[in-house]
Amino acid sequence: MAIKIHAIKCGNVSYVGSKTKYGVYCYLVEHPEHGLILIDTGLNADAKDTWPKYLLAMEHVEITKEETALYKLGKMGISADDIDLLLLTHLDADSNGAIGDFAGRVKRIILPEHEYFYSCRTVYKMRQPQNLWLQYKNLMDIPYYEAVKIGPQGRGYDVFKDESIVFIHTPGHTEGHASVMIGTAGSGRLLNNDGIYFGGRYVMFSADGEFKPMTFDKKGQAKAEKYFDDVRKDPDCLMIYPSHSADDLCGYMEII
Numbered sequence: 001m002a003i004k005i006h007a008i009k010c011g012n013v014s015y016v017g018s019k020t021k022y023g024v025y026c027y028l029v030e031h032p033e034h035g036l037i038l039i040d041t042g043l044n045a046d047a048k049d050t051w052p053k054y055l056l057a058m059e060h061v062e063i064t065k066e067e068t069a070l071y072k073l074g075k076m077g078i079s080a081d082d083i084d085l086l087l088l089t090h091l092d093a094d095s096n097g098a099i100g101d102f103a104g105r106v107k108r109i110i111l112p113e114h115e116y117f118y119s120c121r122t123v124y125k126m127r128q129p130q131n132l133w134l135q136y137k138n139l140m141d142i143p144y145y146e147a148v149k150i151g152p153q154g155r156g157y158d159v160f161k162d163e164s165i166v167f168i169h170t171p172g173h174t175e176g177h178a179s180v181m182i183g184t185a186g187s188g189r190l191l192n193n194d195g196i197y198f199g200g201r202y203v204m205f206s207a208d209g210e211f212k213p214m215t216f217d218k219k220g221q222a223k224a225e226k227y228f229d230d231v232r233k234d235p236d237c238l239m240i241y242p243s244h245s246a247d248d249l250c251g252y253m254e255i256i
């Protein structure tokens with residue numbers, strides 16, 4: 001049976017200095033062996049009331065209750081209780097403001113320890129307000145990255161120990177940032193990558209790219225971009241999905 005990937009659009013954001021609106025995407029993976037896997041949770045419906053004012057001033061948010069991941073999954077007949085696993089690629093408020101809609105209901109949540117460490121202890125807490133996620137810490141598995149065969153750092157976390165779903169450490173956008181490889185070489189694969197691509201599916205590789213993701217780590221970012229460019233050229237790579245895009249990504253694809 002095929003793996004199905006659903007792109008779920010959860011509202012829009014726009015950034016100071018850019019007129020472009022970027023959709024915020026999270027992903028639902030229907031996996032024949034591992035069940036329903038949600039990758040990130042998107043914007044929270046009450047973002048305007050719960051985000052700090054300085055963040056809302058930098059990142060303008062458009063989200064309604066009907067645009068949240070929870071609501072859209074509900075329209076697909078899926079409740080939070082049906083989700084077997086929630087993977088958090090990083091803790092930025094736009095990508096994961098809605099953890100509270102799922103925490104305590106999904107069967108398991110995984111957050112990379114590296115992301116947790118930096119979010120708690122450094123400037124990242126400005127982008128990742130703790131009122132949106134820290135209270136759910138005890139409901140999360142927080143594993144260390146280990147050595148894996150793929151990724152710009154050779155570090156990651158093989159979720160099921162069968163290489164079917166692998167968190168890849170892709171520092172750049174945040175220090176602990178993870179991308180997710182789904183499927184394995186030879187059977188089709190897809191990288192869901194948050195924060196590296198903005199403004200269009202492949203804007204980072206086109207001459208007219210207008211907006212680069214925010215990063216404090218330019219060296220890490222450059223290394224991650226090189227890696228994604230290599231993956232993009234790999235004939236086994238079916239698709240690279242961004243989490244912010246001005247293109248319409250709604251719908252689903254299958255990995256055979």
Ligand SMILES: [Zn+2]
Pocket residue numbers: 090092095173194195
């Ligand atoms: Zn982000």
